Amino acid sequence: MIDFLFGDTRDFELLIVISTENHTTDTHKLSIENNKPTIHIAIADENKAFRAEKIRLSAIKCLNTIRDFEAKTVAIHSSSHDLFPFLEGVLFNSYQFEKNKSKKTEEKRLSFILPEEAQQHVSELMSVFKWVNQCRDWVNEPFNVLNAQELANRMADTSALLGLKATVFEKDQIAAEKMGGLLAVNRGSANPPTFTMIEYKPAKPLNAKPVVFVGKGVVMDTGGYTIKDTPNSMEIMKCDMAGGAIVANTLFAAAEMQLPIWCVSLVPATDNMIGPNALVPGEIISMKGGKTVEVLNSDAEGRLILADALVFAQQFEPGLVIDVATLTGSAIAAIGQEGAVMCTHEAEPFKPLLEEAATLTHERFVELPLWAEFEEEVKSNIADLKNIGTSNYAGAITAAAFLKQFTAYPWVHLDVAGPVYSKSKRKYFTEGASGYGVRLLLAFLKAYSDQLKTKQ
Numbered sequence: 272m273i274d275f276l277f278g279d280t281r282d283f284e285l286l287i288v289i290s291t292e293n294h295t296t297d298t299h300k301l302s303i304e305n306n307k308p309t310i311h312i313a314i315a316d317e318n319k320a321f322r323a324e325k326i327r328l329s330a331i332k333c334l335n336t337i338r339d340f341e342a343k344t345v346a347i348h349s350s351s352h353d354l355f356p357f358l359e360g361v362l363f364n365s366y367q368f369e370k371n372k373s374k375k376t377e378e379k380r381l382s383f384i385l386p387e388e389a390q391q392h393v394s395e396l397m398s399v400f401k402w403v404n405q406c407r408d409w410v411n412e413p414f415n416v417l418n419a420q421e422l423a424n425r426m427a428d429t430s431a432l433l434g435l436k437a438t439v440f441e442k443d444q445i446a447a448e449k450m451g452g453l454l455a456v457n458r459g460s461a462n463p464p465t466f467t468m469i470e471y472k473p474a475k476p477l478n479a480k481p482v483v484f485v486g487k488g489v490v491m492d493t494g495g496y497t498i499k500d501t502p503n504s505m506e507i508m509k510c511d512m513a514g515g516a517i518v519a520n521t522l523f524a525a526a527e528m529q530l531p532i533w534c535v536s537l538v539p540a541t542d543n544m545i546g547p548n549a550l551v552p553g554e555i556i557s558m559k560g561g562k563t564v565e566v567l568n569s570d571a572e573g574r575l576i577l578a579d580a581l582v583f584a585q586q587f588e589p590g591l592v593i594d595v596a597t598l599t600g601s602a603i604a605a606i607g608q609e610g611a612v613m614c615t616h617e618a619e620p621f622k623p624l625l626e627e628a629a630t631l632t633h634e635r636f637v638e639l640p641l642w643a644e645f646e647e648e649v650k651s652n653i654a655d656l657k658n659i660g661t662s663n664y665a666g667a668i669t670a671a672a673f674l675k676q677f678t679a680y681p682w683v684h685l686d687v688a689g690p691v692y693s694k695s696k697r698k699y700f701t702e703g704a705s706g707y708g709v710r711l712l713l714a715f716l717k718a719y720s721d722q723l724k725t726k727q
């Protein structure tokens with residue numbers, strides 16, 4: 272258990288000093304000063320963003336030393352600029368998903384002693400991590416615990432706690448909405464689909480048109496009849512609702528912080544299973560809005576449920592729609608786990624804000640081009656569209672090109688298949704869900720609100 276105490280005068284057992292100067296090399300030195308273990312951290316980079324990331328990473332080294340000395344109270348001497356990435360590293364690393372273990376790891380108390388002035392900022396940081404951690408919990412929860420209904424319940428429960436309006440469509444309402452993609456993917460399932468809408472509308476929003484987030488909520492993806500045949504890939508597919516967890520928890524964080532930005536999150540949810548009635552390759556289905564899709568691969572299910580939600584988003588007359596999805600293995604093949612793949616359409620004014628948010632949080636993305644040729648690849652000869660590209664190339668882009676056919680507003684697509692989940696520990700994350708996306712989108716909303724404030 273990590274906690275924070277304020278006031279420099281308190282006693283401590285271990286001291287961490289982060290040098291404010293630029294050094295020629297990164298150093299991390301342990302010495303004994305005034306009878307107390309003292310870690311001196313110096314960072315070589317002048318680049319602010321790299322510096323912050325190096326400090327997040329150095330926090331992990333420090334935690335190991337703290338454990339070695341069994342220190343329970345640790346003071347940090349640093350500039351406020353370095354303190355917060357350090358605490359982010361600590362908070363990311365102290366997350367554990369143990370609710371399904373009968374024997375929990377013994378929780379040792381660790382107190383950080385921080386300057387009085389840091390109090391406000393630290394409490395903001397802790398409330399952000401509450402939502403990052405809730406996102407990680409939902410993603411880590413296996414399918415037998417978290418099905419589409421349970422995901423909707425959790426979103427509705429948290430909304431109620433925060434006084435937010437949440438609406439959950441059950442199967443009959445989903446049918447009345449003619450969400451043909453969501454219904455088709457759900458046909459192999461023993462569990463009904465859900466479609467959840469959460470709205471946060473502050474009293475005086477700075478944006479006249481809402482930001483609508485759409486998150487993929489596939490609570491388990493077996494691939495359906497196009498079953499997943501890559502070794503060791505199916506068992507992590509409980510993470511396929513990460514997009515939904517990200518957009519819901521981002522909205523919760525924004526609401527709790529009372530950001531003056533009007534936003535909505537939409538989460539279509541189902542599992543993708545095999546069953547006597549399941550979708551089979553070759554079927555032609557009809558989506559919300561009337562477009563028809565030849566389903567050539569039942570494992571390309573995310574785009575089918577997202578397409579319905581993107582059409583549904585239209586009724587909000589959004590200023591911007593951002594969809595977030597663990598959409599393709601191809602995004603991972605392209606850039607690995609260090610960031611998301613982004614595609615956009617008519618979203619130029621928002622890109623600098625997203626870039627700024629990515630730099631600040633180190634939750635990065637790269638934009639790939641939505642060239643017209645890719646849109647040709649998702650046209651079908653016997654239906655309006657097909658759900659996979661003609662070639663085997665650029666799968667992350669053809670997936671986005673498919674989604675684009677259902678949008679009619681400024682649009683950003685984030686394929687987060689790489690960074691959201693990892694089978695083993697990496698960087699300052701523990702194994703499993705990383706929480707990627709919540710800090711990014713929250714920082715984006717903050718940057719957007721700052722921009723609108725200066726325009727007022």
Ligand code: BES
Nearest residue numbers: 511568570571597598599600601659688
């Ligand atoms: N959920 C997967 C994508 C995925 C892969 C997420 C790895 C997280 C980690 C998605 O539904 C999928 O199966 N995509 C297919 C698309 C293909 C059939 C066009 C893929 O990427 O192989």
Ligand code: ZN
Nearest residue numbers: 492570571572
């Ligand atoms: Zn799939």
Ligand code: ZN
Nearest residue numbers: 489492511573
């Ligand atoms: Zn999937």
